[in-house]
Amino acid sequence: MDVPVQPHDMVYTADGKHLGNVVRVYSQTDDSEVNPKLKLFKYYMFLANESFGDDYYVPTFYIAQRDDKAKRIELTLTFKQVGKETLSRTPQFIAMGQAVVAEK
Secondary structure: OOOOOOOOOEEEOOOOOEEEEEEEEEEEOOHHHOEHHHOEOOEEEEEEOOOOOOEEEEEHHHEEEEEOOOOEEEEOOOHHHHHHOOOOOOOHHHHOOOEEEOOO
16 A cells, blocks of 8 residues: 555545545455456545435545645546546455455
8 A cells, every 4th residue: 555544534536525524444454356448446445425415435445645734635536437447436455355455
């Protein structure tokens, strides 16, 4: 994971919408199942969002920047793109219990 992600970090889309707060980060344990071209990523942030009522699983691949002082993460995706990427679905490796919680 290139960008350090911490629990309670606030995550915002590229167009400024608060998508949620980080609860935890999951890691895919089988590297042969990681292929960004197929949108299969190594790390996913699990975000809780009380405003929209959805939880999101956002790959850390989409992090544009993190402000350590503000505990704020900005994504490269807009809110509309988040919907198109169906990031409210639980990735299969997490649903099947094949994930580990990534260390901070």
